[in-house]
Amino acid sequence: MTFTLDQSTVPVRVRQHDDSWTAPDPTLSVRNDGSVGPKAAVVDLTFSGGGDGSDLVNIAREGKSLALGWPGRLPEPTLHGASAVYADVLPGVDLRMTATAEGFRELLVVKTAEAASDPGLKKVTFSLRSAGLTVASTGGGGMTAVDGDARPVFAAPPALMWDSQGDASTPDASEAPSPASVAATSNAARTAAFGHATGPSASASSSPSGRSSSSTARTDPSIGALDDPVMGPAGGDASAVLPVQVRSDSLAVVPDAKMLANSDSGAFPLYIDPSIGLDQTAHTYLRSDGVADYGWGNGSDNEGKGVGHCSSWGGYYCGPGYTERIYFQFSPKGLEGKKVLSATFRATESWSFTCDAEWVDLDRTDNISSSTTWSGRPAYLGTMASRNVSAGRGSLCSPSQPATPVEFTGSSLTSAVGNLAAGRFSRLTLMLAARDEADTSAWKRFRNDAVLSTTYVGVPAVPTKAGLVQGDGVTCSTDSTDPDVIADPTPSLTAAVWTATGGGSGASLRAHYYIQKKNSDGTWAVATEPVRPTSGFVGNGTVLTYPSPITLVEGVSYRLAVFSRSYYDSGDSNLESHSTVTSKGWCYFKVDASAPKAPVVTIGSPYSECTANACVPGGGPGVQG
Known part of the structure; x- marks a missing residue:
C-alpha cells in the first residue's frame, strides 16, 4: 500500500x-x-x-x-x-x-x-x-x-x-x-x-x-x-x-x-x-x-x-x-x-x-x-x-x-x-x-x-523472533556444528515482520522464509522459500507462523533465514529487507523423526499457567494438578 x-x-x-x-x-x-x-x-x-x-x-x-x-x-x-x-x-x-x-x-x-x-x-x-x-x-x-x-x-x-x-x-x-x-x-x-x-x-x-x-x-x-x-x-x-x-x-x-x-x-x-x-x-x-x-x-x-x-x-x-x-x-x-x-x-x-x-x-x-x-x-x-x-x-x-x-x-x-x-x-x-x-x-x-x-511505502526492516516452533517455544541454533534437531518434517516457521522506524503506519507486510539444504559437496542450495501469507497482508510487528510447504528430508542439514517484504501498487510490487542473517545469523537444523517430540504440558487445578504479568500461587509439594 x-x-x-x-x-x-x-x-x-x-x-x-x-x-x-x-x-x-x-x-x-x-x-x-x-x-x-x-x-x-x-x-x-x-x-x-x-x-x-x-x-x-x-x-x-x-x-x-x-x-x-x-x-x-x-x-x-x-x-x-x-x-x-x-x-x-x-x-x-x-x-x-x-x-x-x-x-x-x-x-x-x-x-x-x-x-x-x-x-x-x-x-x-x-x-x-x-x-x-x-x-x-x-x-x-x-x-x-x-x-x-x-x-x-x-x-x-x-x-x-x-x-x-x-x-x-x-x-x-x-x-x-x-x-x-x-x-x-x-x-x-x-x-x-x-x-x-x-x-x-x-x-x-x-x-x-x-x-x-x-x-x-x-x-x-x-x-x-x-x-x-x-x-x-x-x-x-x-x-x-x-x-x-x-x-x-x-x-x-x-x-x-x-x-x-x-x-x-x-x-x-x-x-x-x-x-x-x-x-x-x-x-x-x-x-x-x-x-x-x-x-x-x-x-x-x-x-x-x-x-x-x-x-x-x-x-x-x-x-x-x-x-x-x-x-x-x-x-x-x-x-x-x-x-x-x-x-x-x-x-x-x-x-x-x-x-x-x-x-x-x-x-x-x-x-x-x-x-x-x-x-x-x-x-x-x-x-x-x-x-x-x-x-x-x-x-x-x-x-x-x-x-x-x-x-x-x-x-x-x-x-x-x-x-x-x-x-x-x-x-x-x-x-x-x-x-x-x-x-x-x-x-x-x-x-x-x-x-x-x-x-512512499514503508521501508521493510529485518524480522525478529525468527526460528522454528518447538513445543511452546521458538528455537534457532546459529552454530552450524550444533544444529537443532526436530522431529517434524514440516516444521512451523516463524518470525515477526517489521518496517524501519517511522514507516510502520498502514504498512502492508509479508514474511519471506528462505530455507537452504546442504549438498554432499558442502555447498548450499535453495530447498524452499515460501512467502506468507499468500493473500492479504499484515501490519507492523505481526508474528507470522506457517508450516514448511514441503516435507524436509531426514538427516540433511538445513538452515533458515527470513526477510520482511513491504508491498505497494496494490500488491504488485514490493521492497524486501535484509535477512535475519545480518542480525542473528542462520538458523541451523536437521530433521530426525525418531527424535523425542516436544512434551505436551497439561496444567490442572489448583495450578495455573504463569503469564508475563501474573503467576498465581497454588498447590504444593505432592499435590497433583
Whole structure:
C-alpha cells in the first residue's frame, strides 16, 4: 500500500484548544482580558491592548516563549484585519504589529521628515524576556532562539528599512500598450530582443532606471493588483538591511541615518521592519538589489513574490531592473523509514507578464536561513524539474488563464527527496527561478503555498523472533556444528515482520522464509522459500507462523533465514529487507523423526499457567494438578 505525505511551507491547519482543527486565520480580535490576538495561529500570540509598553507582544510555542516590550506607554490599538496599529508611539511614528500564522511583523511607520528627526529613532530598543529559550544573534545579522537541546524554536531575519520614493515615481500606465498587444507579441520577437540563457545567471543588474510621475501604475495589469507599501519595498524605494542587535534582555535596531535625514517629503513614510516567527518551516525571497524577505507573505493582493527580471518590457513596467528568486526549504520530518516512490513540488503561479508560456526552473540549492542574502545566496546544486507555463492573467488571455498551481516532478526531484528521507542531508531547499533572467517578459509571481507531495511505502526492516516452533517455544541454533534437531518434517516457521522506524503506519507486510539444504559437496542450495501469507497482508510487528510447504528430508542439514517484504501498487510490487542473517545469523537444523517430540504440558487445578504479568500461587509439594 502506498501513501502520500504533503509538506507545506506555510501552515494549512491549526489545532484549537478543544483539539479541533481549523484553517489559519491571523485576523485580530480583542480578548476578554483586553489583550489582542489572532483567531487561529500555530503559535500562542498576544499583542498589548494598550497601557504599559513592557507587554507589547508575547509569542509562545510548547511552553517556550519570547516577550518584547516598547520603551514607553502604548495607546489602545486600532485593529485592521491582522494588524494592530498603535498610533504616535513617538510623535509622527506609528507602531504596526501584524500577526501571521507562525509569528508577527513589527513595523515602525515614520510619517514625516520631522518625525524622523526624533532622537528615539537613532536606536530603537525593545526589552526582551525569554522562558525556556536561549537568545543569540546570527552571523547574518538576525536572531535565533533555541531550546535546551539547541534546537531552533524562533528566528528573526535582519530588520529591513525602506522609504516611499518609488510610490510617486512609477511610470504612467496609460502610456503602456494594451494587454492584448503584449499578449500577442511572439516568442521569436522576445528571443531576438533579449536572447535566452541556459540557466540562472550568477549575477543580475540592480541599477534603477528613471521613471515619470504617476501613482496609478501599481494597478497596471502587467504587475498584478495594488501593492501594499507596508509589505516591503517596491521598485524605486530606497532600502537598507539593519542587523539586529541581540542581548539577553534586549533587541535593538539602528535605523539608516541617511534615510532618516532625507528632507524630501516624497520619501515618506519610512518603514522599519523587524519580525519574529517559528524556525520550523522556511521560505525566503531574495532580490538582486539586496532586499530579502524571510518567511514572506502573499501581500494584500494575495499574489506573493516575483521570479525573474523585474524591469520594463513592451511598454509595461515591473521594477527598476532587479532579479528575484524565491526559496522553499523542507525537512525530513514524516519521511523517516520510508522509500520515496515519486515526488512533486507544487506552487501557485498568480501572475505572469504575458499570456505566452515561459520557462521556470525548480533548482536545488544549499540551505537557507533567516540571514540569507542575495550576496550570500545559496549555491546551485542542480535542476530538479522545469515547466513552460503561463498563469494568472485571467481574462486578459484567450482562453482565460486564472491563477493555477504549477507542478514540478521528475526523477531528479524524486531522487533528491529520497536522499532526504534516507538522511543523506538534513534539509532540502528548492528555488524557483526564471530560466532566462535577462528576459523581463518571463517575469512571474508565485504564492507562498508551496507543497512537496511525496508518494512512499514503508521501508521493510529485518524480522525478529525468527526460528522454528518447538513445543511452546521458538528455537534457532546459529552454530552450524550444533544444529537443532526436530522431529517434524514440516516444521512451523516463524518470525515477526517489521518496517524501519517511522514507516510502520498502514504498512502492508509479508514474511519471506528462505530455507537452504546442504549438498554432499558442502555447498548450499535453495530447498524452499515460501512467502506468507499468500493473500492479504499484515501490519507492523505481526508474528507470522506457517508450516514448511514441503516435507524436509531426514538427516540433511538445513538452515533458515527470513526477510520482511513491504508491498505497494496494490500488491504488485514490493521492497524486501535484509535477512535475519545480518542480525542473528542462520538458523541451523536437521530433521530426525525418531527424535523425542516436544512434551505436551497439561496444567490442572489448583495450578495455573504463569503469564508475563501474573503467576498465581497454588498447590504444593505432592499435590497433583
